[in-house]
Amino acid sequence: MRSRSTNRSGIVIRRRVTPAGDIIVTLLTPQGKVKAIARGGVRGPLASRLNLFHHVGVQVYQTPQADLATVQQAVLEGALPRLAEPGRYAFAHLMAELADALFQEGEFSEQAFELFAGALRGISHQPDPEWVALVMSYKLLGLAGFVQQTARCARCGAPHPEHPDPLGGQLLCWACASLPAYPQASLDFLRNVVRRSVRVSMEAPVPGDERPALWQALERFVTVQVGNVQSWRQLVPQAAAVST
Numbered sequence: 042m043r044s045r046s047t048n049r050s051g052i053v054i055r056r057r058v059t060p061a062g063d064i065i066v067t068l069l070t071p072q073g074k075v076k077a078i079a080r081g082g083v084r085g086p087l088a089s090r091l092n093l094f095h096h097v098g099v100q101v102y103q104t105p106q107a108d109l110a111t112v113q114q115a116v117l118e119g120a121l122p123r124l125a126e127p128g129r130y131a132f133a134h135l136m137a138e139l140a141d142a143l144f145q146e147g148e149f150s151e152q153a154f155e156l157f158a159g160a161l162r163g164i165s166h167q168p169d170p171e172w173v174a175l176v177m178s179y180k181l182l183g184l185a186g187f188v189q190q191t192a193r194c195a196r197c198g199a200p201h202p203e204h205p206d207p208l209g210g211q212l213l214c215w216a217c218a219s220l221p222a223y224p225q226a227s228l229d230f231l232r233n234v235v236r237r238s239v240r241v242s243m244e245a246p247v248p249g250d251e252r253p254a255l256w257q258a259l260e261r262f263v264t265v266q267v268g269n270v271q272s273w274r275q276l277v278p279q280a281a282a283v284s285t
């Protein structure tokens with residue numbers, strides 16, 4: 042008979058404490074997303090191990106009666122303490138919420154895990170965590186199959202669109218647009234980020250004053266395409282919330 046106890050190694054992307062003192066965590070692992078409960082965890086040694094963004098090895102036990110697997114053991118395998126810094130935490134949180142929205146439980150994706158782990162490392166170590174978050178958000182979306190249409194106007198299909206699409210976060214042609222065209226660096230980013238390697242994108246950051254428009258496009262695109270991302274939307278940098 043197969044054991045119902047399994048070992049998983051992954052990163053905590055969501056953590057909630059119930060009034061009863063249980064900790065409910067969602068881990069992103071190379072074998073997919075795992076949701077489990079540590080009963081009474083708040084009062085035990087698991088509390089500090091099952092923290093957001095920690096890389097942990099867990100042993101979980103699943104019974105047919107319970108909808109949630111139970112965390113029996115957790116071992117800390119890695120942590121990125123700099124993610125707690127102001128200016129980094131919000132971007133890490135944004136990535137975790139996006140990964141949670143994009144990937145389903147039980148969906149096997151080693152690539153998603155590697156990309157997400159790389160995003161957290163970049164946000165922790167790089168001098169420009171905002172740029173890491175923008176690049177990696179589009180890379181994660183691309184991996185999940187959500188790719189912006191950049192070759193044709195999202196409204197009429199005309200070629201070479203260069204203007205923001207305030208409703209869908211894609212691109213519009215000059216005839217359909219109500220906003221001025223994107224600057225060249227932003228256009229280059231939107232057209233190529235999904236195909237380009239992370240390294241190449243990291244070497245060509247878009248100037249800071251162009252980023253609010255990119256965040257806004259990302260917010261619209263994710264809201265329309267992925268849906269059900271309320272908690273994620275609240276984390277998108279404030280500048281992106283300016284209405285058009």
Ligand SMILES: [Zn+2]
Nearest residue numbers: 194197214217
């Ligand atoms: Zn058009």
